[in-house]
Amino acid sequence: MSALGIVGGVVQPLAVVAGSPVLVGMMRQVRARLEGRAGPGIAQPWRDLRKLFGKEPIAPRGTGVVFRAAPYALVATTLVVSFVAPLATVDSPLDPVADLFAVVALLTAGTVALALAGLDTGTAFGGMGASREMTIVALVEPTLLVAVFALSVPVGSTNLAAIVSSTLRDPARAISPASLLAAVALVIVIVAETGRLPVDNPSTHLELTMVHEAMVLEYAGPDLALVELASAMRLGVFLALLANLFVPWGIATTAGPFAVLGGVLALAVKVVVLGLALAVGEVFLAKLRLFRVPELLAGSFLLALLAVAASFFLA
Amino acid sequence: MTHTFGDLVGHRRTARVIAPDELAEHVKGLLAVGYRPALVAGHDDTTRLRAVYLFTQAGSDHRVELHVPLDRAAERLPSLAGLSFPIGRFEREMRDLFGIVPAEHPLPRRLVRHFHWPRGWYPMRADAGDPPEFGDVDGPYPFRTVEGPGVYEIPVGPVHAGMIEPGHFRFSVVGETILNLKARLWFVHKGLEKLFQGRRPDQGVELAERISGDTAVGHTLAYCIAVEDALDISVPAAARRDRAVLLELERLHNHVADIGALCNDVGHGILHAHAGRIREWLLRANEEITGHRLLRGAIRPGTTRLLAAPDTEFLATIAMDVAEIAGLAVEHSVVRDRFGGTARLTAGQAADLGVLGYVARASGLTFDARHDHPFVRPPLPRSAPSHTEGDVLSRFLIRNGEIQESVAWISALLDGAADLEPDLPGVAARSGVGIVEGWRGAIAHRVEIARDGTLSRVKVVDPSFFNWPALPVALADTIVPDFPLVNKSFNLSYAGNDL
Numbered sequence: 079m080s081a082l083g084i085v086g087g088v089v090q091p092l093a094v095v096a097g098s099p100v101l102v103g104m105m106r107q108v109r110a111r112l113e114g115r116a117g118p119g120i121a122q123p124w125r126d127l128r129k130l131f132g133k134e135p136i137a138p139r140g141t142g143v144v145f146r147a148a149p150y151a152l153v154a155t156t157l158v159v160s161f162v163a164p165l166a167t168v169d170s171p172l173d174p175v176a177d178l179f180a181v182v183a184l185l186t187a188g189t190v191a192l193a194l195a196g197l198d199t200g201t202a203f204g205g206m207g208a209s210r211e212m213t214i215v216a217l218v219e220p221t222l223l224v225a226v227f228a229l230s231v232p233v234g235s236t237n238l239a240a241i242v243s244s245t246l247r248d249p250a251r252a253i254s255p256a257s258l259l260a261a262v263a264l265v266i267v268i269v270a271e272t273g274r275l276p277v278d279n280p281s282t283h284l285e286l287t288m289v290h291e292a293m294v295l296e297y298a299g300p301d302l303a304l305v306e307l308a309s310a311m312r313l314g315v316f317l318a319l320l321a322n323l324f325v326p327w328g329i330a331t332t333a334g335p336f337a338v339l340g341g342v343l344a345l346a347v348k349v350v351v352l353g354l355a356l357a358v359g360e361v362f363l364a365k366l367r368l369f370r371v372p373e374l375l376a377g378s379f380l381l382a383l384l385a386v387a388a389s390f391f392l393a
Numbered sequence: 394m395t396h397t398f399g400d401l402v403g404h405r406r407t408a409r410v411i412a413p414d415e416l417a418e419h420v421k422g423l424l425a426v427g428y429r430p431a432l433v434a435g436h437d438d439t440t441r442l443r444a445v446y447l448f449t450q451a452g453s454d455h456r457v458e459l460h461v462p463l464d465r466a467a468e469r470l471p472s473l474a475g476l477s478f479p480i481g482r483f484e485r486e487m488r489d490l491f492g493i494v495p496a497e498h499p500l501p502r503r504l505v506r507h508f509h510w511p512r513g514w515y516p517m518r519a520d521a522g523d524p525p526e527f528g529d530v531d532g533p534y535p536f537r538t539v540e541g542p543g544v545y546e547i548p549v550g551p552v553h554a555g556m557i558e559p560g561h562f563r564f565s566v567v568g569e570t571i572l573n574l575k576a577r578l579w580f581v582h583k584g585l586e587k588l589f590q591g592r593r594p595d596q597g598v599e600l601a602e603r604i605s606g607d608t609a610v611g612h613t614l615a616y617c618i619a620v621e622d623a624l625d626i627s628v629p630a631a632a633r634r635d636r637a638v639l640l641e642l643e644r645l646h647n648h649v650a651d652i653g654a655l656c657n658d659v660g661h662g663i664l665h666a667h668a669g670r671i672r673e674w675l676l677r678a679n680e681e682i683t684g685h686r687l688l689r690g691a692i693r694p695g696t697t698r699l700l701a702a703p704d705t706e707f708l709a710t711i712a713m714d715v716a717e718i719a720g721l722a723v724e725h726s727v728v729r730d731r732f733g734g735t736a737r738l739t740a741g742q743a744a745d746l747g748v749l750g751y752v753a754r755a756s757g758l759t760f761d762a763r764h765d766h767p768f769v770r771p772p773l774p775r776s777a778p779s780h781t782e783g784d785v786l787s788r789f790l791i792r793n794g795e796i797q798e799s800v801a802w803i804s805a806l807l808d809g810a811a812d813l814e815p816d817l818p819g820v821a822a823r824s825g826v827g828i829v830e831g832w833r834g835a836i837a838h839r840v841e842i843a844r845d846g847t848l849s850r851v852k853v854v855d856p857s858f859f860n861w862p863a864l865p866v867a868l869a870d871t872i873v874p875d876f877p878l879v880n881k882s883f884n885l886s887y888a889g890n891d892l
Contacts, residue, residue: 113666202547206873276727279660283555284877286547287658295554364727365660368569368874 082333086167086341093342094160098314099123099307101349105357106281112361123310130303138296141198148195149297149304155188156311164242165318166341167330178226178236181319182219185271185312189215192305196293203285207292210368214270214277214289217375221267221382225260228385229323232256238319242326252324256389259381261324266378268320270371272313274356275363277371287365314349317356321348398457402822403622408458413470416446419459420473420480423448428457429747429760431828431837433483434852435491437519442468442493445852446480447826447839451765456826463493472498479747479859490517505579505891508534516584524584539565539573547873551580558887562876569872574865578891585892589851594620594694594840597848601838602689604853605889609685610636610643611831612853612889613692615838618768619851620694622825623842632697634806637769641799642703643688644832646675648792648799649715651884655789656722658878659731664718671714678707705804712800719793723786732786736879738867739783748863749856750834751795752883755788757781762830773802783867788882833857833886855889 103120110117137146162176170176193211196204230236232251233244245251270277273290282288285295294305322329328344330337366374399409411419420430428448436443446459461470472495474481482504484495489506492515509527510516516524536546544567551559561577585604589597601616602609614636621628653668676686681701683691691698722728738748743756753760755778763773779794780787827838834856843849864883871879 109662113663114670115666202545202549205545206547275660281662282660284658285549285554286876287874361663363660364656364725364731366727367731368872370730 080169080333082167082330082338083169083171083173085333085338086165086169086330087161087171089338089342090163090165090167091157091160093166093345094156094311094314094318095307097346097349098310099127101314101317101353102310104350105353108354108357109361112358123306127303127307130298130306131300133299135300136298137301138199140200141296144191145195145198145296146301148191148198149301149308151191152188152308153304153311155184155191156308156315159184159315160311163315163319164239164322164326164329165315166345167333167338168239168243168246168326170239173237173239176238178230178238178241179223181238182222182226185315186215186219188308188312189271192290192293199296201296203288203292203295206286207289207295210289211293214371214375217372217379218267218270221263221375221379222271224379224386225263225267225382226323228256228260228382228389231386231389238323242322242329243331245323245326246329246331249327254388255392256385257324259385259388261320263378263381263385264320264323266374266381268316269356270375270378272316273309275360276366277374279365313353317349317352318345321345321352398455402458403456403825405454406456406458406622406826408460408822408824410460410462413461413463416459416461417471417473417476420446420448420476423457424476427451428455430477430480430483431456431835432826432839432852432854433480433487434839434850435487435493435517436841436850437491437517438462439519441465442491444470444487444493445839447837449766449828449837451760454766456828458826468492469494469496471496474499477747478745478862482858482862489515491515492518502535505582507579507582516582517587534577536563536575536577537565537573541567543567544572551577560887564873564876566873569874571868571871571873571876574868574876576861576865578861578887581887581891583888583892586851586853589840589848591847593847594624594842597840597851598693601853604892605855605857605886606687607647608643608831608833608836608855608886608889609687609689610639610692611829611833611836612838612855613689614640615827615829615831615836616840616851616853617692617694618827618829619825619838619840620827620842622827623821623823623840624694624825625821626695628695628697632695633769635697635699636692637763637806638703638803639683639688639691639697639699640763640829640831641803642675642679642682644799645708645711645796646672646679647832648796649675649711651881652715652719652722652789652792652796654881654884655732655785655878656718656728658881659728661722661725661728664722667714667718671711671718674707675711678703702807703803705800705807708800708803712797715793715796719790723790729786731875731878732789733784734782735785735875736867736871736882737783738863740781742866743783743863746863746866747859748834749859750830750832751788751791752860752863753834754778755780755791756783760835762828762835766828766830766835768829769806773798785878785882831856833884833889834860853889853892855886857885857887857890860885861890 103123107117107120159181162170162172193208196208229241233241273280278289297305330341398407402408428450431449432447434445442463444461448457485504487493489503508530511525511528547564550561559580563575564571565573601613604612649668649672653665657665679688680686682703684700738756740757743753743758764775780790823842825840829836837854839852841850
């Protein structure tokens with residue numbers, strides 16, 4: 079465990095927790111301005127979280143331990159990923175965990191916990207949301223694994239830090255066909271995984287169309303705050319991983335204070351740019367009919383497969 | 394036509410008193426020559442009850458009333474549900490409010506009757522008294538159970554996540570496909586028709602304006618025309634023209650809101666934001682024109698008072714803006730995919746259910762009270778509906794078409810296209826009918842005025858009463874996540890439906 083790893087293990091979770099709600103706020107604000115609305119300002123998610131954390135915890139009658147534990151599981155898995163993955167620093171405090179499969183499994187574990195909580199409420203909406211979420215996850219996870227696998231082939235390791243360092247050493251790899259195909263596939267699965275348009279509409283109030291929101295309808299107060307915070311963190315982590323897998327420059331490679339500060343700043347810039355691009359793109363999108371979502375995700379899976387093929391044949 | 398229509402009692406309206414056993418014969422004859430049931434209402438004449446059936450004919454603008462007095466001993470009518478689906482619904486309403494039993498009704502369940510009203514309490518009867526305390530619930534509410542592998546139910550409402558009126562929807566679903574939908578409404582009975590009773594006609598206006606908040610002009614106008622018909626009040630031609638303009642202004646702001654909301658329901662927020670901007674402009678213009686953003690306060694029996702004339706250039710700009718929004722929506726491939734072919738209501742289904750307004754026109758029916766029951770002459774020319782597929786896309790595009798048509802019609806009216814014939818002299822028969830094409834469809838009011846000049850009965854029919862049953866029909870085989878979109882494409886009133 080290197081000094082850089084320890085520094086990263088402290089700085090990264092702090093940056094993710096503090097910055098993710100701001101990221102969501104910026105995305106909403108950009109979208110509001112582009113649509114000609116005033117918008118609530120970028121600090122609104124934090125204001126909402128403060129309000130929710132100040133409320134008394136309430137759980138619906140009939141729900142059990144799954145329902146109460148799910149928000150913590152969701153936050154915990156995302157925190158572990160932000161602890162180990164190469165976001166601001168290349169080294170990891172727990173290097174074996176910074177593995178492609180481990181990270182994807184951790185993020186999926188959070189999703190599954192939430193889906194189980196949706197089922198635990200026993201309401202039609204919880205079940206409906208869980209069923210839709212599982213349909214999407216079943217299509218998303220293979221693509222996610224295959225796309226990152228395409229990146230790991232030239233490196234010969236599924237360790238995320240190794241992939242990032244390798245791209246740092248050999249910048250041409252970032253624009254190889256395999257890398258570009260994998261990037262497109264990853265963008266689509268990240269949009270699906272984080273519940274953004276055109277797969278899910280995070281701002282809808284229509285219960286029957288919801289996916290993610292339907293699972294968390296029964297949450298209130300601090301539990302809801304944890305779910306909201308975790309959703310924002312997942313979005314931040316996904317965007318940070320996407321950025322670092324393809325454009326790792328700026329990430330801290332030494333434990334010096336300026337290097338680490340530079341790493342955090344680079345992370346913030348990259349994530350904000352990606353987030354804003356996502357927000358701007360959403361203005362022009364509409365939500366797909368639910369049964370069209372698998373077609374979109376099948377397309378992204380195909381791209382990921384092509385990326386793997388390209389990484390073998392064109393490397 | 395071998396029918397004798399009875400005596401002339403109002404504007405193009407004849408009435409005839411018949412016995413219950415003659416009813417089916419008469420109604421059959423009227424339906425056969427193209428009459429449509431516009432309104433069925435119970436009346437409590439203290440010594441006896443009376444049912445009134447109002448039929449209207451689109452081509453001739455004739456209105457025919459059948460009055461069926463019922464002795465206190467035998468408060469029964471033969472059910473006509475087999476002849477006409479809407480009459481069957483009116484019969485259930487009459488039974489729930491007056492206790493007039495439709496004999497052998499195929500679906501004798503309660504309709505408007507509130508769950509908690511005591512059995513045998515009929516709120517519209519003269520001796521009903523104040524609303525009682527809520528009693529025991531009146532038996533379980535029967536939902537049709539759909540059985541089979543993988544079928545489950547989704548209950549939604551009556552309290553919803555958004556700011557909408559109360560309605561409970563019970564979906565029977567396989568996977569995401571809707572097999573059956575039951576819409577349970579009638580949570581908000583306000584006793585509105587009873588509130589009219591005993592008021593002077595000019596005091597009824599404030600109630601009519603509030604029957605359905607988004608249809609202030611439509612209901613007020615139908616009410617005023619009915620009162621004028623009953624008392625033979627003649628309305629100056631200019632006032633009738635202004636009423637026609639107000640009716641179109643109401644159509645404009647509601648259709649614009651719906652166009653935006655439909656885009657929002659498929660997640661295309663930017664078009665919703667722009668529709669919201671246009672609607673706000675229209676509401677501000679409404680305030681300049683009438684002093685009220687929702688156009689209240691302008692129409693009174695016998696008169697219409699505008700503070701300013703509408704700016705036709707401004708409205709032409711609005712129409713272009715809306716056309717651009719509608720164009721952007723349907724050119725967006727995802728939006729088009731969501732709208733096109735979703736929840737189709739065939740022309741046959743629409744005709745059988747007696748559907749009205751844009752919902753009917755989007756399925757290819759042409760009925761439009763502005764043309765068929767006009768109060769300005771010459772009436773709005775009948776135009777063939779531009780989109781007749783009966784799906785969400787048609788209901789979306791037909792709104793845009795109606796906005797364009799409304800703006801052109803307002804300009805034509807203000808330029809003096811209507812030659813402003815004087816009002817036809819009628820008879821003051823103390824009963825009157827007003828039929829108006831509100832933005833949702835044809836609104837019908839029927840008033841009766843007592844000897845002392847107060848209202849003795851006001852019956853209000855919002856087009857939503859006819860259109861609600863069409864929603865579950867259109868939704869068969871649609872997927873659950875499309876329901877909010879389909880519901881918005883119908884955009885039916887709860888308040889106007891449950892009086």
